[in-house]
Amino acid sequence: MTPMDKPNRLLLLSELRVRDTAYNVSLSRSLLTWKRRASSPVYHPFRPMSYVERCQQHRWRCAAVTFTCPDGGLCQSWVGAIAEQLAAITSRPRRLLIYINPYGGKRQGGRVYEQKVAPLFAQAAISTHVIVTEHANHARDHLRTDAELKKYDGVVCVGGDGMFSEIVHGLIWRTQMDSSLDPNSPDETLTSCSLRIGIIPAGSTDCICFATVGTNDPVTSALHIIVGDSQPMDVCSIHHNNTFLRYSVSLLGYGFYGDVLTDSERKRWMGPVRYDFSGLKMFLTHHYYEGTVSYLPARGVVGTPRDAARCRSGCVVCQHNGPKPSERAEKYETDDCGNDGDWRTIRGKFLAINAASMSCACPRSPKGLSPAAHLADGTTDLILVRKCSRFDFLRHLLRHTNKEDQFDLNFVEVHRVVRFRFMPRHCQSDSDLELDLLENGKRQIFGQICRDHPACGCAPAYSSWNCDGEILTHTAIDVRVHCRLIKLFARGIEEPQVFEDLTNPCAI
Ligand SMILES: CCCCCCCCCCCCC/C=C/[C@@H](O)[C@H](COP(=O)(O)O)NC(=O)CCCCCCCCCCCCCCC
Ligand SMILES: Nc1ncnc2c1ncn2[C@@H]1O[C@H](COP(=O)(O)OP(=O)(O)O)[C@@H](O)[C@H]1O
Numbered sequence: 001m002t003p004m005d006k007p008n009r010l011l012l013l014s015e016l017r018v019r020d021t022a023y024n025v026s027l028s029r030s031l032l033t034w035k036r037r038a039s040s041p042v043y044h045p046f047r048p049m050s051y052v053e054r055c056q057q058h059r060w061r062c063a064a065v066t067f068t069c070p071d072g073g074l075c076q077s078w079v080g081a082i083a084e085q086l087a088a089i090t091s092r093p094r095r096l097l098i099y100i101n102p103y104g105g106k107r108q109g110g111r112v113y114e115q116k117v118a119p120l121f122a123q124a125a126i127s128t129h130v131i132v133t134e135h136a137n138h139a140r141d142h143l144r145t146d147a148e149l150k151k152y153d154g155v156v157c158v159g160g161d162g163m164f165s166e167i168v169h170g171l172i173w174r175t176q177m178d179s180s181l182d183p184n185s186p187d188e189t190l191t192s193c194s195l196r197i198g199i200i201p202a203g204s205t206d207c208i209c210f211a212t213v214g215t216n217d218p219v220t221s222a223l224h225i226i227v228g229d230s231q232p233m234d235v236c237s238i239h240h241n242n243t244f245l246r247y248s249v250s251l252l253g254y255g256f257y258g259d260v261l262t263d264s265e266r267k268r269w270m271g272p273v274r275y276d277f278s279g280l281k282m283f284l285t286h287h288y289y290e291g292t293v294s295y296l297p298a299r300g301v302v303g304t305p306r307d308a309a310r311c312r313s314g315c316v317v318c319q320h321n322g323p324k325p326s327e328r329a330e331k332y333e334t335d336d337c338g339n340d341g342d343w344r345t346i347r348g349k350f351l352a353i354n355a356a357s358m359s360c361a362c363p364r365s366p367k368g369l370s371p372a373a374h375l376a377d378g379t380t381d382l383i384l385v386r387k388c389s390r391f392d393f394l395r396h397l398l399r400h401t402n403k404e405d406q407f408d409l410n411f412v413e414v415h416r417v418v419r420f421r422f423m424p425r426h427c428q429s430d431s432d433l434e435l436d437l438l439e440n441g442k443r444q445i446f447g448q449i450c451r452d453h454p455a456c457g458c459a460p461a462y463s464s465w466n467c468d469g470e471i472l473t474h475t476a477i478d479v480r481v482h483c484r485l486i487k488l489f490a491r492g493i494e495e496p497q498v499f500e501d502l503t504n505p506c507a508i
């Protein structure tokens with residue numbers, strides 16, 4: 001067989017059988033297809049072959065097929081050609097480093113891995129080094145310093161968004177150290193991580209898996225890892241006073257989602273439903289917070305947060321907005337030069353301030369917090385929900401679960417940005433505060449005294465930031481998007497017609 005230069009050039013085409021049915025079977029580079037046909041002679045069996053079958057709702061399953069063939073020589077050609085094609089695929093991982101959080105979600109991580117995932121990795125001849133974490137940040141710290149990353153083609157986490165966040169922190173930190181970059185500088189252009197990350201969902205929200213694969217299913221995720229998919233993703237860095245705090249990949253939320261998280265941490269024993277209890281409680285509490293949001297709108301990008309189009313597998317918006325070196329420089333130019341002509345500032349009272357670097361789709365909200373956000377376009381959608389009635393806030397929340405537009409409300413605004421800052425009102429400089437007091441008069445002065453006085457039971461002045469399910473230690477933050485800083489073993493959500501039309505399974 002000659003090496004193929006064109007990706008879809010036909011390598012072999014024969015009439016083969018599966019049990020008593022004859023098929024026209026073709027092999028082109030990394031694609032095996034079979035179509036039913038009218039039948040004929042005596043057949044020799046191949047070894048059974050595994051392949052990926054697409055099922056309902058973005059789920060993948062591993063299936064097996066045994067072809068038979070009329071002559072032994074042709075049979076050998078087929079087996080050889082398939083083996084050669086599989087060996088030529090370099091994107092498939094051979095060695096994986098796996099971290100299991102035994103306490104994530106319903107505490108089923110270990111069982112899910114052993115029963116559903118390990119057998120598939122073994123079948124695909126992937127060697128694994130498995131670490132069951134013993135404490136929070138075990139995986140992060142191991143990746144930062146101890147892990148021999150050269151030995152692996154990818155890192156897999158079994159757990160939820162919090163566990164994924166640990167892996168992201170470990171890998172990004174290690175990559176910047178290896179490149180002698182300073183993670184404490186918010187203006188540093190960070191180096192992208194070369195190792196891909198796989199997520200076996202076993203957490204409480206699992207929105208990163210859901211928004212990159214379309215379902216939270218361990219077998220589907222394992223198969224995306226095995227076939228060597230790759231999906232780049234934006235990451236936000238969060239700083240306070242030029243000190244690095246954390247990275248965020250999904251939701252960075254102040255006010256409602258921060259309060260839900262703080263409250264739900266005390267209810268961890270409840271498992272995933274803790275978020276619903278705390279959600280209801282914080283909805284009834286109805287706290288608002290004052291502060292100033294400044295943001296740098298994304299320039300030179302296509303797409304807006306109100307688009308009807310969604311980020312899907314092979315997304316053209318992500319491809320267009322992705323990191324072309326010149327464009328990238330331009331995106332940050334204003335800030336790097338200290339020219340903040342483009343910065344916009346909004347002061348107000350907010351029920352929620354959310355930044356969604358991707359849709360944040362999850363089973364609770366299948367379209368997500370920002371349905372038109374993109375996985376790898378170098379932007380985040382900044383959603384401001386101003387103080388409004390409980391009824392209006394409920395309308396906004398409910399729209400996350402139906403087809404109505406959650407942004408089409410006069411107390412909600414959304415901006416696609418590359419950088420933003422938040423300053424809670426009580427952190428503002430003395431001169432700012434004085435200005436406020438002068439502007440707003442006596443009522444404001446009494447308002448402030450009241451809030452500073454716990455005995456009167458008024459609203460607290462501060463919320464916390466929910467950063468991918470972790471609580472940040474500071475409220476005044478500076479957030480910057482880093483385009484495509486990490487890669488996942490995923491391909492983005494596939495459009496339904498892709499798998500309805502697709503009769504081409506791929507061998508594993
Ligand atoms: C009335 C129903 C309203 C439903 C509104 C649902 C909006 C849900 C958007 C969820 C975005 C999730 C973004 C992901 C965050 C995760 O990184 C992060 C960590 O995940 P991990 O635990 O797997 O590690 N998860 C979270 O922070 C959880 C956020 C969950 C928020 C749930 C809010 C439920 C609200 C219920 C309100 C009920 C009002 C009822 C009034 C009668
Ligand atoms: N062995 C462990 N013991 C306790 N906490 C852990 C352990 N391993 C990881 N964690 C922490 O558990 C938290 C939640 O993990 P995650 O897998 O996201 O589950 P969930 O989705 O239920 O929050 C994360 O903050 C992670 O750092």
Ligand SMILES: [Ca+2]
Nearest residue numbers: 234357374379
């Ligand atoms: Ca994005």
